Amino acid sequence: MRCPFCGNVDTQVKDSRPAEDNAAIRRRRFCPACGGRFTTYERVQLRDLVVIKRNGKREDFDRDKLARSIRIAMQKRPIEPERIDQMISGIVRRLESAGETDIPSERIGAIVMEALARIDTVAYVRFASVYKNFQQADDFEEFVAELRPPPLDEK
Numbered sequence: 001m002r003c004p005f006c007g008n009v010d011t012q013v014k015d016s017r018p019a020e021d022n023a024a025i026r027r028r029r030f031c032p033a034c035g036g037r038f039t040t041y042e043r044v045q046l047r048d049l050v051v052i053k054r055n056g057k058r059e060d061f062d063r064d065k066l067a068r069s070i071r072i073a074m075q076k077r078p079i080e081p082e083r084i085d086q087m088i089s090g091i092v093r094r095l096e097s098a099g100e101t102d103i104p105s106e107r108i109g110a111i112v113m114e115a116l117a118r119i120d121t122v123a124y125v126r127f128a129s130v131y132k133n134f135q136q137a138d139d140f141e142e143f144v145a146e147l148r149p150p151p152l153d154e155k
Contacts (some may be wrong), residue, residue: 001029001040003029003031003033003034003036003038004036004038005031005034005036005038006031006033006034006036008031008032008033008034010032010033011029011030011031011032012029012030012031012032013027013028013029014028014029014030014037015027015028016028019041019085020043020082020085020086020089021086021089023043023044023086023089023093024041024042024043024089025041025042025043026039026040026041027039027040027041027042043063043089045096047096047101048060048061048101049061049095049096049101049102049103050101050102050103051103051104051105051108052102052103052104052105053105054105054106058102061095061103063088063092066088066091066092066108066112067088069112069127069130070084070087070088070112070116070123070127071084072126073116073123073124073126073127073130074116074120074123077120077122077123079119079120079123083119087115087116087119090115091108091111091112091115094111095108095111109131112127112131113127113128113131121147125140125143125144125147128143129143
């Protein structure tokens, strides 16, 4: 593994342990050339995925990009980081095991929204505001109104 600080290719593993409910291995590494320490994660990748964007453009699936968007939606919410990592791993496993290598971005967004709805409604609305491209406050109001249960009829 190349050192991110000096570029040395001869780094040493100092500690390994399971992470993300045994879905990954966390490795602490040390660079003897510069003394830098860093962490890497090793995960199983079932297949290479390609995302088909709304405009038809194709790009390689990036787990880190998915994780960033979910973490932004979850910012300052009372959810443990481990639970967020488990959710991200579950989404990636679901995408990889779907049997397709080309996945529309809309499907990824729908899967993320489904997962967020189960964990935190505020994060769900935050993610939806970007995913559904809300332009005005009315867009929020309409979306949140769909989340609320219908009022009980008064007699």
